[in-house]
Amino acid sequence: MLDATLKGQLQAYLTKLVHPIELVASLDDSDASRELQSLLAEIAELSNLITLVEKRDDDERKPSFSINRKGGDMSLRFAAIPLGHEFTSLVLALLQAGGHPPKVDQEVIDQIKALDADFHFEVFMSLSCHNCPDVVQALNLMAVLNPRVSAVTIDGALFQKEVEERQIMAVPMIFLNGQHFGQGRMTIEEILPKLDTKVAEREAEKVSARAPFDVLVVGGGPAGTAAAIYAARKGIRTGLVAERFGGQVMDTLGIENFISVKETEGPKLVAALEEHVKAYDIDVMNLQRVEKLVPAAESGDGYIHLTLASGAKLKSRSVILSTGARWREINVPGEREYRNHGVAYCPHCDGPLFKGKNVAVIGGGNSGVEAAIDLAGVVGHVTLIEFDKQLRADAVLQRKLHSLPNVKVITHAQTKDIVGDGKKVNGLNYIDRASGDLNHVDLEGVFIQIGLVPNTEWLKGSSMALTKYGEIDIDARCETSIAGVFAAGDVTTVPYKQIIIAMGEGSKAAISAFDYLIRHSAPEAAAAA
Template sequence: MLDANLKTQLKAYLEKVTRPIELVAFLDGSDKSKELKSLLDEIASLTTQISVVEKDDAGARRPSFSIGEPGKTPGITFAGIPMGHEFTSLVLALLQTGGHPIKLDDATIEQIKRLDGDFSFETYFSLSCQNCPEVVQALNVMALINPRIKHIAIDGALFQAEVDERQVMAVPMMFLNGQNFGSGRTGVKEILAKLDLGSAERAAKELENKPVFDTLIVGGGPAGAAAAIYSARKGIATGVVAERFGGQVLDTMSIENFVSIKETEGPKFAVALEQHVKEYEVDVMDVQRAEKLVPGRINEIHLASGAVLKAKTIILATGARWREIGAPGEREYRGRGVAYCPHCDGPLFKGKRVAVIGGGNSGVEAAIDLANIVAHVTLIEFGAELRADAVLQKKLRSLSNVVIITQGQTTEVTGDGKRVNGIVYKDRATNEEKRIELEGVFVQIGLVPNTEWLKGSIELSKFGEIVVDAKGATSIPGVFAAGDVTTVSYKQIVIAVGEGAKASLSAFDHLIRSSVEDEVVEEAVTA
């Protein structure tokens, strides 16, 4: 299961284990059970601290295994073989169970310990999902901290019947005590906010006591991170408020064009951004959504929690999100057949029929990837021709289980009330309406800026982007913007980082000039 290089790395990690770990396996005669047993035995062979035992539990999924200390009830279970993106989750679970420190602040650890109740979590993941590990690792850590929390991470592709029965059509998907708890990328703080109902009110009170920032950045993506670093290096009071640190980068599978980094994955890049920001004196306030901008000599950002943050200058870097097709049924069946991440959710549609909406690079890449998993792919492009690079189009047309439809306008996503069962589109050449029976729809038609909360307070383009000049300045003095949320051409990570740095330098220049102007006015008044 593990190649020589991976074994060497894992052995080095396992040297950090300071107490015994017991892996309890629940197996049957299947090939997957044999694979799992082989993996567990290989891991145990790398350290004397780990032992493997097999048990027969009628209620356990097979293949699965738990991780715990001998003689204690384990809180972590993996149903399936955690390789791919989940191999890191397995390694962390081993290290943390074995005594390696958990990287959470003391206040968060105490909050987890104080949770009152019994919490049995189940998370469905796919091995190709780059968003799933954060959820799996968050719940695993919580299970280690609080013995009343249990977590089972389940490979949805391996337990297909269970996935169908529970209507899991997007990952990661969480269940708590048998009930749907939520889906999508989620961290410890977001989970705690849902479990600890008083935490939002406490957080709002803490935020209200924040001093006036010199520069407050709204958004934690590449542009926001760069702005925070450049501001902090100037020695001014800097804050970052964001719903989730990393932004859209967290949903990016592979990054191969960021200068100086040959290749990386979005989530890894996002972690590196956050770690770099935290090297400086930056007040990071995450899991917070901005709802209103109130300009003034001291600008205000009103948050969904009710708190109000104040700053002399503001940098807006709220990024963008997947654009919706806007057809009836799309929102109703989101997560129930309508998806936006083929890498994450594609394995859940194994052997099924799907459509991809969009003929640009992202749409064609999605269709190519899905064709290796699903039974059939229909790609629907609004224009007369595909817009993807020629090399991608050539690859797509070589696949026997793909049909390409151009001049197709998606008019409806249909379903049976529980899940998607088809799509309706209009042939724009003939105006004829047609229907395709299928089980999944993957939307890949670009991005829309996150600016709804700014309408009426700042100048926006007809596309909803924040209008900025060459220095990142907006229509409001002292308010700057950077990244995909702005009118700057080419939505690329490397450009967002540069624009974030530029906006920060412009904000600092504004602070200096404002300070000088204030001194001049004060001298004139007292003269």
């Protein structure tokens, strides 16, 4: 199953094993079990510290396998054939179970070991989901470090019956002790506070203890990281606070228009951005959501004040807002009611859950057409619905779309509502804008791809000037209506929401902020004068 190159790489990794480990495979006579047995046998052959045991009469999901240190007390299982995006999760689980130290802060390790309750996690994923590995790897590490934590990773495409019984229509989907725990990408730093509230309290205290910054960037996407790097290069005290480092790019799979890089993926680009940020003296405060901004003119001490959702407070001489945007909703009946129950926004993550089924894509721009093309290779049939009289996607994408036999395109159509049986989606109604006729499409999934909405709700009601669309109004220098506050990227009025444009705008905002700082004295210096 593994080619020679991959085998060589894996064998090199497995030399880092410290303790012998055991793979216990639960198998039946299915093709999937034979495929899993073949994979595990190949892995076992690569190291004399790995033993493979096969079972057929146990009560575990089949096919599946557990990983345990010999003589250890771990409960870590893959009900999957972990290739694709999850191959890295498999390698890390092997290494960590074998005693190789994880690349996480000691503080996080101590927090995991201190958990004093029984936590049984199940995470449903798909092998094409680029958000799932973060969750899988976090839960696996917890299972390795704490015997009271168990983790089972389940491939939704492999266990379709269970997916249908448990009404799982989005991944990653996490259950804790049989109850829904969360869905979507989550890191270990996000999971731990949900299990131990003292973790969040301690982090808030640490954040509040920070000294005032010269430049504080809000947002960790392309605009925010570019701004932070450009500011740090000026030698000024720079901080970056982000709800999720990488932002919307983490949910973007194929990137083919980032100049000088022919092709990459969102998570890979985010990893590169993170490495670049780490090369500079930038104080990164990840997993922190800003809820309030007080201008320097109103704060009483000459600094701009930011209050976080955790209760922490930060001060800075200047601020760059780069909070980005998120998927826009169509705001029709049924959309929110059936979210994660047939209504989805990420075709790469959730597409495999609809294998062989009929789905719709709403939106005829690049995102919508790309989603329809991707889904056509997985699902039974795709109906693409576009409000305008014609598709707006690039010509090369339209040609590819029209070449696919299992895709139907409906233009000049207004989605009226998404309908279901109370548990999951079973159809969609739309109005033919030319005739006014109401039409119905039977389907089991709806993927919404109609653009982005800026993340500025927290600024509404403040003195910040926003457009009717919620974008931050900026000038050519990225200046906002508040002195010392700049903005960049998709959250602003800058046209064309593209990664490369956001980076340029972030860089420009940092230079503008530096120019502002050299023209305005620090509050302490101004008070002394």
